[in-house]
Amino acid sequence: MDKKIKNIGRLKGKVLLFGGVYSNLQALEALAEVAKNENINPENCICTGDIIGYCAQPEETIQFFKKWNARSIAGNVEIQLSENAEDCGCDFIKGSRCDGFSQLWYPYAKSKLTNDSLNFISSLPEYIQFEFANKKCTLVHGSYFNTSEFIFKSTPWEKKISNFEGTKSDVIIAGHCGLPFHDEYNDLLWLNPGVIGMPANDGNPSVWYVILEEKNNSLTFKHKSLTYNHSLANSLMLDNGLPNEYAKTILTGIWDNTEILPEQETKLQGQPIQF
Template sequence: MDKTVVDLGNLNGKVLLFGGVYSNLQALEALKHIAEAKHIAPQNCLCTGDIVGYCAQPEEVVQLFKIWGAQSILGNVEIQLRDGAEDCGCDFRKGSRCDGFSQMWFPYAQSKLSKSSLDFIATLPDHIQFRFADKKFVMVHGDYFNVSEFVYKSTEWSLKQKNFDATGADAIIAGHCGLPFNHSKNENLWLNPGVIGMPANDGSPHVWYAILEEQDGQFEFTHHTMDYNYKLANQHMQTDFLPQEYARTLITGIWDNTEILPAYESGLQGFGIQL
């Protein structure tokens, strides 16, 4: 299937960047309130995909996302839901713990989503691009070539550079890996705002997002943590149909395992994130 790219043109004012809602309604409600308090227009609220995921309220999350008017690209989960696939397409190693968990939460999400929500998911583009402070930004989920590519701070720049070469972007906004970070080189920026549906393996239940602003003709970005009603999100996950390991992560801020992480990121588990 050919890639679909939505061009938003020039964006003005603050831009809210986030990813991985993961069916966590309480986190999405909290982020929407933050956007409204900061007077960030819905069309300037941009998600890197995986609106649906590990938590308990996929239908409510998609419907609130629609009502809010925020914009998102396709995550691997949305692609698989759109195509009626049998798995989440996360690229977890077959037989791994994450793969086993996905055989619980993905069918659960499929069973909960209405036709209205699936129709909305089918309208999402592969990529969004826009200009901000006279720079070109391109949004990807994993990377430009593979929606399920895990790209981290420690990932070699040569892989990231291929994305800049292919898109002509000055800055790439990415998701999928679940960890917030930024990496700059050769006047290019790779920015992952993090996800709001699960903690970042940093030992705290808070979650992460980012904000773009323009100052004196230049763009600036800031990483932010967000507190929300994670105890209620955990309570909603108390069902045999969802992995209780993920429910515990909402409370502890520690991932059940680090099998998808490179050695550097794995070694930071529980130590907090400094950005």
């Protein structure tokens, strides 16, 4: 897939940001209802990628996403599917537990998608840029330089800063790492809304998203948690032979392992997230 940047201009009104749907139709349906209740137009609902992932309904999730008419960039999973690759491209360590699980869920997802869904996936831009509250915002998946790069709150600013310089942005909105956070430095903001397809390793089955607003000509944001029918998502995963460990995470909110996490984030496992 060629690098594609889509500029959607200046946005007005509330903006809903989310990531990692991971084929979790129940969470996506619940989030669309939030958008409706908040009077947020679909074109102001923007995903950081990985619409497809660990859960049981990849085709249904894509079709719902299309019908909702929300926006998304391509995550590493969409890029890999578009290229008919044999793995998810998540940058898991070879032979790790996450790598082993991906050899179950990725072929399952690949086998369920229709040509129509694959065409939709292939049409997604790699980045989205927009202006909001006099700030230039750029949506990336992992980072601007590497779709599969894991960037966390504890990641040094020396690594983050090049993303702002490369995109000439004031705000980077990113996904991929699975944890919601924000990090500010010299009027720059790195904002990760979290993912809705899996809990955030905090011991709670709820998932996370962000709402942007413009107040007094300034950009404001609020991290929000989302409850949904996680019991159904869990049972569908088990019924379709997907990894039991990921299905359990849907219920417990605890990750099976912390292989991808830095030490600082690893220590927070099971602790409630507060903003």
